[in-house]
Structure formats: C-alpha cells, structure tokens
Amino acid sequence: MQIAILTISDRASRGQYEDLSGPAIEEWLRETIVSPFEIVRWIVPDGFGPVRDALVELCDEQRVDLILTTGGTGPSPRDETPEAMRAVMVKELPGFGEQLRRASLVQTPTAILSRQTAGTRGSTLIINLPGKPTSIRVSLNAVFAAVPYCLDLIGAGRIETDPARLNAFRPVSPA
Ligand SMILES: Nc1ncnc2c1ncn2[C@@H]1O[C@H](COP(=O)(O)OP(=O)(O)OP(=O)(O)O)[C@@H](O)[C@H]1O
Numbered sequence: 001m002q003i004a005i006l007t008i009s010d011r012a013s014r015g016q017y018e019d020l021s022g023p024a025i026e027e028w029l030r031e032t033i034v035s036p037f038e039i040v041r042w043i044v045p046d047g048f049g050p051v052r053d054a055l056v057e058l059c060d061e062q063r064v065d066l067i068l069t070t071g072g073t074g075p076s077p078r079d080e081t082p083e084a085m086r087a088v089m090v091k092e093l094p095g096f097g098e099q100l101r102r103a104s105l106v107q108t109p110t111a112i113l114s115r116q117t118a119g120t121r122g123s124t125l126i127i128n129l130p131g132k133p134t135s136i137r138v139s140l141n142a143v144f145a146a147v148p149y150c151l152d153l154i155g156a157g158r159i160e161t162d163p164a165r166l167n168a169f170r171p172v173s174p175a
C-alpha cells in the first residue's frame, strides 16, 4: 500500500516557506492507519502542467494506491489543481468535494472558494485538500471513513484504521 502526498505550492516548492500541509497529512495518516503502508512525498509548483504531470506519474508509473493533494484549489490565477484533475481523472467522485466544503464551512466562510474534488485513475484514488495547513485535519476527518471501501472497489490496496480514531465504513454485502 503506497500513499502519495502531493503538496502544490509556488512558495513551498521554491523553499520560500516550509511546507506544513504535507507533514500535517502524513501525521494524520500515521495516527489513523494501522495496516502497513509507505508514504511518498512530492512538492510541485502551482499550475496545470506540473500538477498534471505529477499525478500521471504517481498513478501510471509509481502505481500508488492513494494520492492526497494539498493546495491550488482556489480561484487565484495560479490555482489550477482542478483543471489538472479534470485532465487526469477517469471517474470523478463529486461527493468528496461536497462533503469537504461542508465540513470546512464550520471553520471558515471562505471554504466555498475551494474547487476541490476527487476521482479515480486506474486503481488510484486522488483526493484534493485545500492548501492551508489548518484545513488538513478537518478535511481528512470529514471524508476518510469512505476511503478504504473506495480503495477496495477500485482494486487498490487495503487500509485498516484505528477504530478509536476513525471507523472505516465497509458496507456488508448480502450472502
Ligand atoms: N504547503 C503549505 N505549507 C504551509 N503553508 C501553506 C501551504 N500552502 C498554503 N499555505 C498557506 O496558506 C496560504 C493560502 O494558501 P494558497 O494555496 O492560496 O497559497 P498561495 O498564497 O497561493 O501561496 P503559494 O505561492 O505558496 O502557492 C498561503 O499564503 C500560506 O500562508
């Protein structure tokens, strides 16, 4: 089971500030997932090309099971994560974006500015999170219960979570 964390930020990619969002995602995953997994961490600048190329390579060459992106989802001219997602995803899962924006609205009225979404390419699930480090926990807490079953459905690796932190929901199919 390989999980990629893709930080999308002009300034973090240039070393102008320390990437705090990628490490916040890694910390949350290490606290929550109890089955074996490896983490790959990449940082790319904003913009369509770098994000598209990173997503394609992580899906098609590295064959990771899950990609969590952070950043580039807003309306600023350089925010093109959703455009790159549209070029890369084969199936969009719009429920992720709906739930993520709803959960973040509790923190900030500007949550609706995020155009974040999720989707699959082959047996990889890609989920977008906003760039702000403080958005990470609320976002992952809001949607991750559905992630292990989604990975089962697309033929990706299996994730078990610590039930004290998060109950992964897997519907029981009738015998
Ligand atoms: N990976 C990150 N690590 C730490 N702080 C971040 C990160 N991404 C975003 N931020 C913070 O959140 C703010 C708003 O995020 P946004 O994605 O709009 O970044 P930005 O202002 O476009 O910066 P950048 O030039 O890095 O892309 C940033 O100004 C920064 O303070």
Ligand SMILES: Nc1nc2c(c(=O)[nH]1)N[C@H]1C(S)=C(S)[C@@H](COP(=O)(O)O)O[C@H]1N2
Residues within 6 Å of the ligand: 070, 071, 072, 073, 074, 075, 079, 103, 104, 105, 107, 108, 110, 111, 112, 113, 114, 115, 129, 130, 131, 132, 134, 135, 136, 138, 139
């Ligand atoms: N939980 C949470 N969600 C949030 C925010 C935040 O601070 N916390 N910032 C919002 C803002 S101000 C913007 S512009 C969008 C897009 O951010 P991004 O371009 O860094 O992805 O996410 C929104 N979602």
